[in-house]
Amino acid sequence: MYLTKPMIQIFEEVAQGANTRELLAARLKKSLNWISEILNQLEEEGFVIKNRCYTSASSRIRIELSGTQYSMRMKELAIEYQAIKLEDILANVKLLYLAALCEDWISMQEASKLCKISIHTIRKINKGLMDRGIIIRKNRLYTINSKMWLLLRQFLVEYKNYGNYPGQVKWRFQDEAIFKVTKENNIQGSTSGFYQYKDYGVTVGVISALCTLPKRELSKEEIFVHSLFEVDDPRTLHLAMAFYLKNKLNYSKVLPIAMKFGKYTLFINLMRLFDAKDKKIKLDQLPMFDRNDFIRILDLYEVKNVYKT
Structure with missing residues (x-):
């Protein structure tokens, strides 16, 4: 970009x-x-x-x-926005910063790491963007104000995620990318998501794989967050939750990774499901949670002591 x-x-x-x-x-x-x-x-x-x-x-x-x-x-x-100079909003580091905010809530610190922009510079940028109503703040997190600037958000997502890869792009930021392939000979970089769950005690039958570039060794927390791009029905939701518990993932380690990849809201709501009292519940950005099916998945992968009777 x-x-x-x-x-x-x-x-x-x-x-x-x-x-x-x-x-x-x-x-x-x-x-x-x-x-x-x-x-x-x-x-x-x-x-x-x-x-x-x-x-x-x-x-x-x-x-x-x-x-x-x-x-x-x-x-x-x-x-x-003919009355507004777009160069005052989108030029240079402002473009990168807004791109970091365009998919979900993110902290100033994580945006700084992702964009490789100093906190000092971001603080200066923030004031002007907030004064224009372009970004909004909640609990020290920031995102694009989609109600007022929906076209801007759409542009940023489309531009940020554009790339020539042998599969469907799920997320991209400059030289980093996550994309889904359906043919083994199209695999590039490091495999992640459900495809990689098998190395952590949760074997999943898949017909596609998530690839990440550049190639590197991924942590179990990164593999979990990447799999959130594949959560699209109750089964995949329950599998992701089972992986989280079986591998004893640390909330504070997962949270900044979820922010980076635009999965903050999804992850926060997924965490809420562990304490949900309803047998079935639907939260924002997530499929329907079914407690009985989740318990079945937990038993299948020998995850113990989640629901005490």
Whole structure:
């Protein structure tokens, strides 16, 4: 992810119909070389494309927006918020910080680690973004204000998670990625999630695998959090809960990892299920919890002393 003020300015001009370098140079009062350099950066990031044109005597290159989902979303942003300079919101480190907040609640400390931005810089950024109502705060955690800035959140998620991988991208941030593959020969990096549960006493029959890049040794806490991307029905929910108990995971170790990967709310609600009195209950971002089926899963994997009778 990379956007500078000049990149955003040129993008907005292209979105408004400036389709040649000469026209862009005239509108922005910049040299052709400067325009070409910024266009190259936009093209590399997937926001614009350059096409050869042989019908015009004035310019052999036509500029247009690319077909990527995030490029189209940014055009919507530029139209929706015409009175606001997008470069004041999305340029440079602000883009990275907002991307860290776009999927769920996260602490300033974890956002700093993820973005590789100092706490001091984040504090300075926070004030302006909160004054505009772009981000909101709760219990020292921050996220995008989706009620007021839904288009911005959608753009950030689409741009952040875009990548060329041999499977479905579940999460991405710069050079780190998690994606799902359904063919063994497409496995890259380190395997994680339910596919890796077998190494920790919870063997699960799977037809897909989560891969993480870059390749490295993963902790059991990371494997658990990654598996939350695969929780989509009561069975997978109960398996994740059984893994958590069987491997005696530590809440304080799991929590920052859940924040990093945009699974804070899901993890907090999953923890609430362990103390739930209802036989069946549905919490935000989770499938239906069924106590009887959960007990069956616990027995299957020999997880003892969860519910004392």
